[in-house]
Amino acid sequence: MKFSENWLRQHVKTDASREELAATLTAIGLEVEEITPLGTSLEGVVVARIVSAEKHPEADRLQVCQVDAGGTTLQIVCGAPNVRPGLVAPLATIGTQVGDLTIKAAKLRSVESNGMLCSARELGIDADASGLLELPDDAPVGTPLADYLGLPDATIELKLTPNRADCFGIRGIAFDVAAACGSEVAPLDAPAVSPTSDASLQVVLDAGADAPRYLGRVIEGVDATRPTPVWMAERLRRSGIRPVSFLVDVTQYVMLELGQPMHAFDRDLLTGPVGVRRARKGEALKLLDGRDATLDEQFLAITDADRVVALAGVMGGFDTRVTDGTRNVFLESAHFAPDAIIGRSRKLGLHTDAAHRFERGVDPELPRTAIEYATRLILDVAGGTAGPVTAAELDAHIATPRTIALRRARLARVLGLTVEDAEVERILRALGLDVVADDAGWQVTAPTRRFDLAIEEDLIEEVVRIHGYDRVPTTLPGGATRIAAPSETRVAEAELRRQMVARDCLETVNFAFVDASLLAAWQMAAGSVPLANPLSAELGVMRTALLPGLVSSLARNLARQQDRVRLFELGKVFAQAEAAGAAPVETLQVAAAVAGDAGAEQWGDASRPVDYFDLKGDLEALAAVAGAQLSFARSTAPHGHPGRSADVLRDGRRVGWIGELHPRLLRALDIDVPVVAFELEAAALQARPLPRVTGLSKFPSVRRDLAIVAPESVDWAALEATVRASAGPLLADVRLFDRYAGQGVETGFRSLAMGLILQESSRTLTDRDVDAVVADVVAALARQHDAKIRG
Known part of the structure; x- marks a missing residue:
C-alpha cells in the first residue's frame, strides 16, 4: 500500500515527525518498506506561463521562450519537447537549487537565459522526465510551486500482512495511527447526496453469498472533459497511480481513501437491468486494457440485460467504459466475497488494485459510503444531477458486527503485565x-x-501492539517444566532419518504440490486434492505419494552427471476424504529411490548396478529399528516393473511397495537407467513392541538343512510361512541359503535350500525331536505347495 504522507495527516492529526511516524507504523505491525521524500527543496520554484516560444537561431532543438513568472517576464532557453505558448509549467528562478545544480543567468548559444523550466523528475516530485511538468491552465501564475502542489510531502509504502485488508485504504491506516499516537481520526465528510432526478437502473443479484450487496447510481449531465483537480491528481500520483481522466480518477481516489473499489460505466451504453451472476463457460469479455478474456463458471460477471460488461472485483469492460464523450454515468459500488475473487485475476494474467483488495476482504458496509462520497466529488467537479441509489442486498450473506469478551485477567496473564483499564479502553x-x-x-x-x-486473543494482540511490544517485560518462564519422555513403543522420525542416512542415502525435501500430469504418468491421480489457488499450473494438486517428486529429484541429479544417486524423503501425502466436505486425509510416508552403482567407486571391489535386493536390505534394516518383521508379496502396482516389485506387508497388512520402476514410466520421465524405490507408511516403521527381557537357552541348537523343489509360481515368502507354522515352537529360525534352477530340475520349478535352526530352552533336543519337526515341515510343504525333497 503506497500513499501520501500529507493525505494521511489530513485524516489523523499528529505532531510526530516523518521518521517517528514511520517507526510507529512499523512498530504496530504496518511495516514501512520505503519512504520517498517529495519536493523538499522547491524554494524559488514558481508557477509560470509560457507567453511565446520561438526557435533558437543557432540550435534546432532549443526554443527561446518568454515566460510570465507573475508580474515579471523572463527569457528562458528550453529544449523540452512539449514547450509551447500557453503552457503552464514550473520555473526555477535564478539562485534556486535544483538537485545538484544552482540556477544562474547564462548564455546558451549566445542567447541569454534567466532561469530554467523544469520537469517533474528534475524537481524530485515524480519519475517522469519526458518533458516539462504540465500544470493546469488555471494554475495561479507566480505562486510558489510548493504551495500549489501541497509540498513538501513523502510517499510511504507499507508491506501489509494479509489479515490487515482494512489498511488498503487511508482511513484504515489512520485508525491505527490515531491509536498509537494518542489522537483521533477526523470524521469523513461524506453526507448522503439527495437525488435531484429520477434516473436509475434496476439492479439484481444472482450469485448468492459471492455477491451479497450491489449499489448503483445514475448521474446525468456530467462534463467528462473536466480535468482532474490538482489536489486529487497529486494524491493519486504519490500513491503510485497515474491520473487518466476525471471520472476514472474519482473511483481510484475513493478506493485509495476508503479502501472500497468502484467502477464507472457509461450509462448510455447500458440498457439494464444491471446484475451479478456466475459467468458461463465460453463467455468472452474485452477488458479495459484491451485484452480479450474467456470466462468460465469460476468468474463473477457484471451483466447488462444478461450481457457481460465487467469482471466483478477485477476489471471493467472496454465496451461500456467512460470516455471524454460520456455525459451520463452509472456508478457501481459493491461487496464481493473474497472466495469469489481469489485467483481470478491471476488466472487471466492480471493484477489489479480492485482484485488485490477484494481477495483479502473489503468492509461490507463501505459501498454506500463510497458511492455517496464519489457522487459528491463528481458533482463538485464535473457537475450533473444525481439519481437515487439503487441497491440489491442479500442480508443473510452480509457479515454483522460481532461482540467479543475481553477478560482483564486473561489480558494480564497472556501479556505478563498489567495495562490500565483506561489505556485498554482508549x-x-x-x-x-x-x-x-x-x-x-x-x-x-x-x-x-x-x-x-474474531476471538479474545485477537483483541489482546490489538492492545499489545498499540501499547508497545517493547513495554512487555522480558522474563523467564515460571513454574516447573514438564519433560516428556520419549515412548519406547514408538520410533521417532529423527531416528528413521538417521538410519536412512547411515544407509548412505541423502534426504530431500520436495514440494507437497505437484503437477497433475506427473501424477497421471504414475497413475496416482485418483483421490488427489486440487488447489483452489495454486502457485502455478505445475503445482496444481497435492501429492498422493512421495515417489513422483522424489524420482523427479533423482532424475534432475542424473541429468547433471551424478551417476550414483541415493535419495530418501519423509513427508506427508494427501488424499480426499471419503466423507463429503471433510478435510483431506494426511498420511506420513517414507520413501527412497536409488540408481547407479550399488556401492561407491573403489579399487577393492568390482562395480555392479544397484538392484532390488540392495534396497530391500536397506528397508529391512530400517524396519529392524522398530523390531518390525516385514513380508513381501507379488505386486500389481502399475508403476512397478512386472516380476521385480513387491507389496510390503506388516502383520499381514499392506503398508507399502518396493521394487524397480516400470520401463515405460522411466521413458516417460526421461530416465535411461534402472531405478529401484520403495514407499511405506511411516507408522508401520514407527510402531515398536515393548522390549521384553528373555533368557538365553543353555542348551545347544540343532541345524538341519533341507533342499526342496518347488514351483516357480510359489513365492519364498509363502514357503517360509508354511515352514514356520508347521515347525512349531522348536523352530528358532529358518534361513534360505541357496537357489538353483536348470539342469536336473524340472522346467517351471526351482530348488531352494534352507537351514532349520531348532532349539529348546529346557533340554537338549534328540534326533527323534528333530526328525519329527522335519517330517512335519516336509509334509506341510508337499500338501500346501506341491513341494518335494530334492533327490
Whole structure:
C-alpha cells in the first residue's frame, strides 16, 4: 500500500515527525518498506506561463521562450519537447537549487537565459522526465510551486500482512495511527447526496453469498472533459497511480481513501437491468486494457440485460467504459466475497488494485459510503444531477458486527503485565471498536471492516501492539517444566532419518504440490486434492505419494552427471476424504529411490548396478529399528516393473511397495537407467513392541538343512510361512541359503535350500525331536505347495 504522507495527516492529526511516524507504523505491525521524500527543496520554484516560444537561431532543438513568472517576464532557453505558448509549467528562478545544480543567468548559444523550466523528475516530485511538468491552465501564475502542489510531502509504502485488508485504504491506516499516537481520526465528510432526478437502473443479484450487496447510481449531465483537480491528481500520483481522466480518477481516489473499489460505466451504453451472476463457460469479455478474456463458471460477471460488461472485483469492460464523450454515468459500488475473487485475476494474467483488495476482504458496509462520497466529488467537479441509489442486498450473506469478551485477567496473564483499564479502553476505541466495560473486563464489538478480529486473543494482540511490544517485560518462564519422555513403543522420525542416512542415502525435501500430469504418468491421480489457488499450473494438486517428486529429484541429479544417486524423503501425502466436505486425509510416508552403482567407486571391489535386493536390505534394516518383521508379496502396482516389485506387508497388512520402476514410466520421465524405490507408511516403521527381557537357552541348537523343489509360481515368502507354522515352537529360525534352477530340475520349478535352526530352552533336543519337526515341515510343504525333497 503506497500513499501520501500529507493525505494521511489530513485524516489523523499528529505532531510526530516523518521518521517517528514511520517507526510507529512499523512498530504496530504496518511495516514501512520505503519512504520517498517529495519536493523538499522547491524554494524559488514558481508557477509560470509560457507567453511565446520561438526557435533558437543557432540550435534546432532549443526554443527561446518568454515566460510570465507573475508580474515579471523572463527569457528562458528550453529544449523540452512539449514547450509551447500557453503552457503552464514550473520555473526555477535564478539562485534556486535544483538537485545538484544552482540556477544562474547564462548564455546558451549566445542567447541569454534567466532561469530554467523544469520537469517533474528534475524537481524530485515524480519519475517522469519526458518533458516539462504540465500544470493546469488555471494554475495561479507566480505562486510558489510548493504551495500549489501541497509540498513538501513523502510517499510511504507499507508491506501489509494479509489479515490487515482494512489498511488498503487511508482511513484504515489512520485508525491505527490515531491509536498509537494518542489522537483521533477526523470524521469523513461524506453526507448522503439527495437525488435531484429520477434516473436509475434496476439492479439484481444472482450469485448468492459471492455477491451479497450491489449499489448503483445514475448521474446525468456530467462534463467528462473536466480535468482532474490538482489536489486529487497529486494524491493519486504519490500513491503510485497515474491520473487518466476525471471520472476514472474519482473511483481510484475513493478506493485509495476508503479502501472500497468502484467502477464507472457509461450509462448510455447500458440498457439494464444491471446484475451479478456466475459467468458461463465460453463467455468472452474485452477488458479495459484491451485484452480479450474467456470466462468460465469460476468468474463473477457484471451483466447488462444478461450481457457481460465487467469482471466483478477485477476489471471493467472496454465496451461500456467512460470516455471524454460520456455525459451520463452509472456508478457501481459493491461487496464481493473474497472466495469469489481469489485467483481470478491471476488466472487471466492480471493484477489489479480492485482484485488485490477484494481477495483479502473489503468492509461490507463501505459501498454506500463510497458511492455517496464519489457522487459528491463528481458533482463538485464535473457537475450533473444525481439519481437515487439503487441497491440489491442479500442480508443473510452480509457479515454483522460481532461482540467479543475481553477478560482483564486473561489480558494480564497472556501479556505478563498489567495495562490500565483506561489505556485498554482508549486503545480499543481509537481503533474504532465499541467498548462496554463489565465486571470481568470488556464486551468489545468490532466494526465490519475489522473481520480479522474474531476471538479474545485477537483483541489482546490489538492492545499489545498499540501499547508497545517493547513495554512487555522480558522474563523467564515460571513454574516447573514438564519433560516428556520419549515412548519406547514408538520410533521417532529423527531416528528413521538417521538410519536412512547411515544407509548412505541423502534426504530431500520436495514440494507437497505437484503437477497433475506427473501424477497421471504414475497413475496416482485418483483421490488427489486440487488447489483452489495454486502457485502455478505445475503445482496444481497435492501429492498422493512421495515417489513422483522424489524420482523427479533423482532424475534432475542424473541429468547433471551424478551417476550414483541415493535419495530418501519423509513427508506427508494427501488424499480426499471419503466423507463429503471433510478435510483431506494426511498420511506420513517414507520413501527412497536409488540408481547407479550399488556401492561407491573403489579399487577393492568390482562395480555392479544397484538392484532390488540392495534396497530391500536397506528397508529391512530400517524396519529392524522398530523390531518390525516385514513380508513381501507379488505386486500389481502399475508403476512397478512386472516380476521385480513387491507389496510390503506388516502383520499381514499392506503398508507399502518396493521394487524397480516400470520401463515405460522411466521413458516417460526421461530416465535411461534402472531405478529401484520403495514407499511405506511411516507408522508401520514407527510402531515398536515393548522390549521384553528373555533368557538365553543353555542348551545347544540343532541345524538341519533341507533342499526342496518347488514351483516357480510359489513365492519364498509363502514357503517360509508354511515352514514356520508347521515347525512349531522348536523352530528358532529358518534361513534360505541357496537357489538353483536348470539342469536336473524340472522346467517351471526351482530348488531352494534352507537351514532349520531348532532349539529348546529346557533340554537338549534328540534326533527323534528333530526328525519329527522335519517330517512335519516336509509334509506341510508337499500338501500346501506341491513341494518335494530334492533327490
